[in-house]
Amino acid sequence: MSADIFLQFDFPSILLGSLAALCCGLLGNFLVLRRQSLMGDAISHVVLPGIVLGFLITGTVDSLPMMLGAGFAALVSVGLIELVRRLGKVEPGAAMGVVFTSMFAAGVLLLEQTGAAGVHLDVEHALYGNLESAIWLEASGWGDLLRPEILAALPVSVLRLVVVNMAVIAFILAFYKELKLVSFDPLFADTLGISSRFVGTLLIVMVAVAAVAAFDAVGSILVIAMFICPAATARLLTDRLSTQLILSGIVAFSSGIVGYVFAAFGPAWIGYDMSVSAAGMIAVVAGIIQVVAMIFAPRYGVIARRRLQRA
Template sequence: MSFDQNAFLIILTGSLIAISCGLLGVFMMLRKMSMTGDAISHAVLPGIVIGFFVSGSQRGLEVIIGAGILGIIATLIIDWLRKKARVQLDASIGITFTLLFAIGIILINLLAYKVDLDQECVLYGEIAYLPIDLWITGSGTNLGPRITYLALLNFVLVGGFIYLFFKELTLTSFDEGFGTVMGLPSKSINLALMSMVSYTTVSSFEAVGAILVVALLVVPPATAFLWTKELMKLIKLTSILGIVISILGYYLAYLFDSSIAGMMVTVAGVLFLLSAVVKAKGRTAVSGTSIANP
C-alpha cells in the first residue's frame, strides 16, 4: 500500500484539533462547565462575522480577535447571570449562546452581500478540503496545508497553557473556593481558560465546523472519565481517544463516502456509548455478585 500524503495530513490535523479540544474539555468537564464550551462555540459567531467583515478574509487576525472578545463576553454574561442575577447555570448558558448565536446569524444575513460567508461555512466546515487550502508565501513557495499549521499552533498554545498553569487549573477546577483562599486568581484563570476555548473554536471551525468542535470539547473527556478519575490518566486517555477518533473517522468516511468531520464526531459518540454500556454492565455484574455473596 502506497503512502497517502493527503490522508496523513488530514488525520494529523484532525488529531491535533481533537487533542486540543479534548485537553481543554477535561478542565471544562471538571468545572461542570462542559456546555459552557458549547455556548462559547456558538457565541463567537458574531465576532467571527465582524472580524471577517473588517478583514475581508476568514484568515485574518481580526477574526481570531473578534471571536476571542465574544468568547470572553459570553463567559462574563454567563457568570453575571449565575452569580448576580441568580439564574441557574443551564439557563444562563442557554440564554447567552442562543442570543449571541442569533445575532451572528442576523449579521451574516445583513452582510451577506459584502462578504463571502454563509451559515454552512461557519457551522459545518470540511477537513477534506485541507490538501487544497495551501499556505503560499509571497515568493510562491508552497509550505503545505494552512489549516495544519493553524492546528499545530493551537496544539502548542493549548499544551503550553495547560503546562504553565496546570496547578492553578487543577485547584480551581476541583474547588474554586479553595483556590481563591490559597490566593489564586480564580476569575482570571477562568477567563484565560475560556479565551483558549474561544481561540480553539475559531481556529478549528474551518476544518470541522463550530458545531462539531463542541463534540470534540465534550465527548472524548466524557468517554475517558468513564474509565478513569485520575487527572493525568484522564488527560492521556483523552488525547489517545482524539487520535483514534481521527483515524477511524477518516477511514470510515472514505469507506462510506461521507463527511470526514461528521464521521469523526459519530465515531466519538459511538465510543462513548460503547464505554457507557460496558461500564454499566460491569457495575451490574459487581452488584449482582455482592447480592449473591453478602
C-alpha cells in the same frame, strides 16, 4: 490508492481533524470536571458572529481578523453569561441559553450583510466545517513528511492548529497544579491563595482560542463533541487527572483519524461510491467510543457497577 494522492488530499484533512480534536479534547477535561461542558457549546456558537464581525470590519477573509473577532465574541459572551446569571438570578445553563442563541442569531443576520458584500460565508459551513477541502499539493511521496520546506506548504490551518496544540499543552503543564485544584476542590484552592476565578478565566480564554482555531476547519458541532466526548470517556476510565488527560488525548486524536477514514473510505467498503461528512463521522466515532466506555469501563461502566451492586 497511491501515496501521493493520499498525501495530497487525505493526509492534510486527517491532520486537521485530529489536531483540532486533540486541542479541544485536552481542554475538555477541565470543562467536564468543572461542570462547564456546555461552555464549549456556548463558545463554539458565538464564534460565528465574531467571525462575521471580523470580516465586516476589515472586509477581508484573512484568518487573523476573523480569529480576533471570534476571540472577542467569545470573551463578550462569557461576560454576558455572567451578567445574565447574576442579574436574572438564574442557573448558568439558562444564562448561557439566552446569550449564545441571541449572539448566534445576530451572527446569522450579520451573514446576510456579507452576502451583500459579495463574499459567501454561510451557516452550514459554520456548523459542519470544511474538513475535506484541505489539500497539500506539494507532497509527492512519504519522504516529504521529513522535508521542512514541503511541510511548510501544508495548509495554514494545519500549522495554526499545531501552534494552538503546543500552546494548550504548555498551558496545562504550566498550570497543572492550579487546574487540578480548581477542578476538584475550588474552595480549597481559594484557601491556598489560588484564585479559582483567575484560573477559570484563563481556562475559558484557552477554550476560546482552541474553539476558534478548530472551528474554521471542522465546524462548531465537532468542536463541541471534542470538548466533551474524549474527556467524558477518559473520566469513566480513571480517577487520576494525569492519566485522564493522556487518555482523552489518545481518544481525541484517534477519533480524528478513524472518523476521517470511515467517512472517506467507509462507504466504498460497503459498495457505495460516495463519502460522508468527515467532521460528522469523527464526532460519531468519538460518541461511539464514549458509549463503549459507559457500558464496559472497568470500574465506572454500567456492567461493572451492576456487578458491584450485586456483590
